[in-house]
Amino acid sequence: MQAGIDSRLERLLGAGGVLAESALLERYAIDGVSPKLVVKPENAEQICAVLRVCNEEQWTVVPFGAGTQQHAGRPPEQVDVVLSTEKLNCIQAYDSGDLTISLQSGAPVVEVVDACAEHRQLLPIDVASERRTIGGALSTSQSGPLRAGFGSLRDFCIGISFVTGDGVSGRGGGRVVKNVAGYDLMKLLIGSYGSLGVITSANFKLFPAPQQTTTLMCDSDSLVEALAQRDSLIKSPLSPIACEMINPAAIEYLHHSEPRNPDNWAPERSNTSDKISWKLAIRFAGSDRVLARIRIELASSSEVCGAEEAGFWKQIAAFEERLAARHRNVMIFHVEVPISQSHAALEAADDAATNFNFVAAIVGRPTIGSFVIGFLPLAIDPPAATQYAGAASDFRSRLSKAASAIVVHCPREAKQHFDVWGSTPTDLDLMRRVKHALDPGGILNRGRFLVG
Amino acid sequence: MFSFGVTNKLKRIVGSDAVLDRPEDLMLYEYDGSLARGAPKYVVFPQTTLQISEIVKLAKHQELAIVPRGAGTGLSGGSIARQGGIILAFARMNRILEIDVANLRATVQPGVVNLDLSNALAPHGFYFAPDPSSQKACTIGGNVAENSGGPHTLAYGVTVNHVTGLELVLPDGRIVQLGGAAASSAGYDLTGFFVGSEGTLGIATAITVKLTRLPESVATLLAIYDDVQAAGRTVVAITTAGITPAALEMLDGWTLRAVEASVHAGYPLDSAAVLLIELEGLREAVDEHAQLVSELCRNSGAREVRRARDENERQLLWKGRKTAFGAIGRISPSYYVQDGVIPRTRIPETLGKIDEISKKYSLTIGNIFHAGDGNLHPLILFDARDADQTQRTLDAGREILEYCISIGGSITGEHGVGMEKQDLMGTLFSDSELEVMRRLRNCFNPDSLLNPQKMLPSTRTCKEAVAPGHASLDAPVSSAGVELR
Numbered sequence: 001m002q003a004g005i006d007s008r009l010e011r012l013l014g015a016g017g018v019l020a021e022s023a024l025l026e027r028y029a030i031d032g033v034s035p036k037l038v039v040k041p042e043n044a045e046q047i048c049a050v051l052r053v054c055n056e057e058q059w060t061v062v063p064f065g066a067g068t069q070q071h072a073g074r075p076p077e078q079v080d081v082v083l084s085t086e087k088l089n090c091i092q093a094y095d096s097g098d099l100t101i102s103l104q105s106g107a108p109v110v111e112v113v114d115a116c117a118e119h120r121q122l123l124p125i126d127v128a129s130e131r132r133t134i135g136g137a138l139s140t141s142q143s144g145p146l147r148a149g150f151g152s153l154r155d156f157c158i159g160i161s162f163v164t165g166d167g168v169s170g171r172g173g174g175r176v177v178k179n180v181a182g183y184d185l186m187k188l189l190i191g192s193y194g195s196l197g198v199i200t201s202a203n204f205k206l207f208p209a210p211q212q213t214t215t216l217m218c219d220s221d222s223l224v225e226a227l228a229q230r231d232s233l234i235k236s237p238l239s240p241i242a243c244e245m246i247n248p249a250a251i252e253y254l255h256h257s258e259p260r261n262p263d264n265w266a267p268e269r270s271n272t273s274d275k276i277s278w279k280l281a282i283r284f285a286g287s288d289r290v291l292a293r294i295r296i297e298l299a300s301s302s303e304v305c306g307a308e309e310a311g312f313w314k315q316i317a318a319f320e321e322r323l324a325a326r327h328r329n330v331m332i333f334h335v336e337v338p339i340s341q342s343h344a345a346l347e348a349a350d351d352a353a354t355n356f357n358f359v360a361a362i363v364g365r366p367t368i369g370s371f372v373i374g375f376l377p378l379a380i381d382p383p384a385a386t387q388y389a390g391a392a393s394d395f396r397s398r399l400s401k402a403a404s405a406i407v408v409h410c411p412r413e414a415k416q417h418f419d420v421w422g423s424t425p426t427d428l429d430l431m432r433r434v435k436h437a438l439d440p441g442g443i444l445n446r447g448r449f450l451v452g
Numbered sequence: 453m454f455s456f457g458v459t460n461k462l463k464r465i466v467g468s469d470a471v472l473d474r475p476e477d478l479m480l481y482e483y484d485g486s487l488a489r490g491a492p493k494y495v496v497f498p499q500t501t502l503q504i505s506e507i508v509k510l511a512k513h514q515e516l517a518i519v520p521r522g523a524g525t526g527l528s529g530g531s532i533a534r535q536g537g538i539i540l541a542f543a544r545m546n547r548i549l550e551i552d553v554a555n556l557r558a559t560v561q562p563g564v565v566n567l568d569l570s571n572a573l574a575p576h577g578f579y580f581a582p583d584p585s586s587q588k589a590c591t592i593g594g595n596v597a598e599n600s601g602g603p604h605t606l607a608y609g610v611t612v613n614h615v616t617g618l619e620l621v622l623p624d625g626r627i628v629q630l631g632g633a634a635a636s637s638a639g640y641d642l643t644g645f646f647v648g649s650e651g652t653l654g655i656a657t658a659i660t661v662k663l664t665r666l667p668e669s670v671a672t673l674l675a676i677y678d679d680v681q682a683a684g685r686t687v688v689a690i691t692t693a694g695i696t697p698a699a700l701e702m703l704d705g706w707t708l709r710a711v712e713a714s715v716h717a718g719y720p721l722d723s724a725a726v727l728l729i730e731l732e733g734l735r736e737a738v739d740e741h742a743q744l745v746s747e748l749c750r751n752s753g754a755r756e757v758r759r760a761r762d763e764n765e766r767q768l769l770w771k772g773r774k775t776a777f778g779a780i781g782r783i784s785p786s787y788y789v790q791d792g793v794i795p796r797t798r799i800p801e802t803l804g805k806i807d808e809i810s811k812k813y814s815l816t817i818g819n820i821f822h823a824g825d826g827n828l829h830p831l832i833l834f835d836a837r838d839a840d841q842t843q844r845t846l847d848a849g850r851e852i853l854e855y856c857i858s859i860g861g862s863i864t865g866e867h868g869v870g871m872e873k874q875d876l877m878g879t880l881f882s883d884s885e886l887e888v889m890r891r892l893r894n895c896f897n898p899d900s901l902l903n904p905q906k907m908l909p910s911t912r913t914c915k916e917a918v919a920p921g922h923a924s925l926d927a928p929v930s931s932a933g934v935e936l937r
Contacts, residue, residue, distance in 0.1 A: 180862075181869055184648050188645045208696065286736075287736070402632040426638075426643070
């Protein structure tokens with residue numbers, strides 16, 4: 001069977017386009033399951049051809065960018081083919097006058113952000129890792145500090161091209177900033193975790209880069225106080241480009257940069273933690289006059305600027321990666337709640353973590369209701385798999401129906417004991433129909449997503 | 453099938469005062485803001501989601517098409533009953549269900565008028581950002597269907613950027629929820645996908661939208677030009693300078709004179725073009741940007757830049773812009789408005805091209821548009837009673853849109869495809885791309901019960917027939933049965 005796969009795909013892609021050595025394949029393992037093959041197509045046509053073959057033969061396919069988020073999702077039973085977008089890594093067109101850019105999906109976010117910066121323009125995707133690709137950011141609906149000021153990927157991705165599970169080219173939007181011709185397929189593909197199609201390219205609207213920024217730090221003794229500060233910010237006329245809340249347990253991950261041995265380290269449950277404050281870090285852009293006004297409005301805060309400021313926001317954007325690097329056994333949630341439920345949700349996280357011997361490290365966007373919550377295992381010995389399930393279920397049971405709490409990272413043994421996706425307010429039957437429409441053979445990330 | 457049987461069944465669902473079936477009553481629902489017409493068999497005014505679910509089940513059983521309709525202000529024929537059937541009119545589902553300031557959300561029924569929502573939010577210091585020119589009449593449900601924009605979407609985004617949750621009735625009568633008050637949620641973003649689907653996927657019966665804070669300070673500038681190209685160059689200059697105004701609108705000389713005759717907005721009659729530029733935000737930022745933009749305008753060749761001195765003057769300048777289509781209606785028996793989009797840097801040459809097309813077809817074409825995001829609204833004036841003029845109008849419109857496509861643009865920025873631009877979808881998208889869209893429509897609306905023959909072009913193998921007596925702009929206009937306003 002495997003020989004058949006090899007030769008058919010090699011005919012399509014050439015010998016350099018197919019990897020089959022087992023040592024290499026292990027590097028592409030998804031939750032410990034190694035693929036039978038890794039393919040590296042060079043363009044959208046080759047992706048169509050590969051997917052048509054895979055669909056015919058019912059071989060399961062995992063779309064793969066840099067692999068930085070492949071720990072998300074349910075564990076796959078079987079992975080036949082990993083489809084890497086490594087060779088689709090170009091900036092296809094950059095119209096700086098129009099503030100739009102057209103990118104292949106395998107292009108690394110950091111390279112694109114740097115290219116835009118050269119023209120004093122901003123693609124407001126946070127650089128969460130040096131390797132993450134545009135396709136990966138779209139598929140996982142990556143969200144970071146800049147979302148508070150510039151919106152999410154769904155707000156500034158203006159066009160998308162992809163290939164469906166059965167090898168048909170799809171496209172939504174285009175290269176102009178305003179466009180309602182046809183269905184908005186950008187919305188559908190963003191956050192679909194590679195379950196609807198392989199994204200081949202995407203177009204974005206860019207923003208003028210802020211001329212100067214400053215960050216004001218507000219310390220609070222409690223969550224309640226920190227959220228009260230958020231509320232007065234929302235009521236004020238100020239429009240920050242980022243507003244991030246950091247709980248005492250998370251602060252440590254924004255300072256030390258040298259990784260320690262993740263297996264021999266656990267955070268100390270500090271009995272003085274009440275004295276360490278919650279922080280609200282609010283970043284503003286504007287002229288001297290504008291920033292002077294902001295300093296007056298937020299007089300009680302301390303200010304961070306220059307290189308220190310840039311460094312701080314880099315740490316915030318890399319928070320998740322930092323948690324995972326330090327704690328192999330961490331459980332990381334992406335939590336989305338209506339903003340008035342932030343208090344209840346964050347308290348619930350703290351309680352659930354404590355009940356199951358974790359410490360909750362929280363960084364997030366309180367003006368949107370979007371948080372990253374790490375459940376750090378307290379004990380040096382890895383926790384039992386059921387402990388993760390217990391903590392996740394305890395946490396989720398305290399959230400409203402409008403909320404989502406996706407586990408994007410946890411030990412694969414634990415995944416057998418609960419659903420990493422949790423519940424959603426959106427109708428599941430419709431999601432299944434959409435999945436079937438774009439991946440009729442069910443070959444894309446089979447078994448890994450919320451549906452299909 | 454006896455029609456009175458259906459009437460009675462509909463009346464049993466919604467009440468006897470909520471169904472129209474007499475030709476003289478139905479006539480009012482034959483058209484929208486576009487050129488197309490089509491006669492429904494019934495118009496129904498539901499009041500609840502459950503009633504809609506019942507109506508949909510009945511329609512499915514009777515094989516009647518359903519076309520949802522808000523205020524009928526659409527410009528692409530989206531709410532025209534192309535196959536007869538039932539028009540679902542939302543006039544009686546016009547309640548604001550909840551204003552939830554703590555979550556920066558409001559939940560409304562689809563028939564709520566856009567401006568009524570903003571007015572209701574104003575005392576709380578908020579508004580609903582999408583502001584189509586028809587906002588005094590158009591409904592939030594219609595905005596969701598068309599993914600409507602407006603002048604201020606340059607800075608704040610179109611409708612989809614402001615909707616977080618929907619309650620839908622599907623073509624099988626099932627009532628489902630998509631999203632909610634949270635900014636996003638686990639699974640596919642079907643809420644975002646639904647917005648702009650032009651009534652072809654389901655019927656939105658409750659809509660949760662984001663609230664936007666009213667700005668602290670607003671400056672409205674009027675830049676006056678003797679040369680329309682200079683106005684176009686200013687748009688490029690402002691974009692490249694890294695300033696994003698809240699709105700950046702352009703009216704050419706012909707259009708502004710027509711507007712001035714109707715509303716006396718204060719546009720100078722001897723100018724070749726004006727730019728209406730609005731800056732919003734913190735006082736300090738607005739003052740600085742207003743100064744900078746004024747300089748950019750002058751450097752690009754504006755003869756004068758005025759700043760509205762007070763709210764009255766500001767409102768008057770906007771009144772001119774927002775009532776422009778009405779003003780044109782005073783001077784021309786018919787007009788045809790296009791909605792093409794181009795890359796912003798191509799505005800000067802595109803205006804030249806439109807001028808060329810106007811001469812080629814011997815038609816007057818006014819230009820009034822959202823210059824900041826490259827969304828053109830050429831207004832072609834004609835007399836619908838003149839078949840030759842009408843044909844030239846349609847040809848000119850098509851040529852403008854084909855030009856937009858050729859320079860990397862789109863056929864619609866905010867009005868939707870509807871039944872007006874269906875045949876151009878094949879120029880913009882490949883067969884396989886349309887096939888993907890068709891599959892998605894079919895998984896929501898398999899029998900094309902909802903808003904049939906809209907947005908996606910019919911496939912060659914399965915050409916849906918156009919009922920006689922119903923207008924179709926993708927059929928030759930000279931053919932019998934086509935009626936233009």
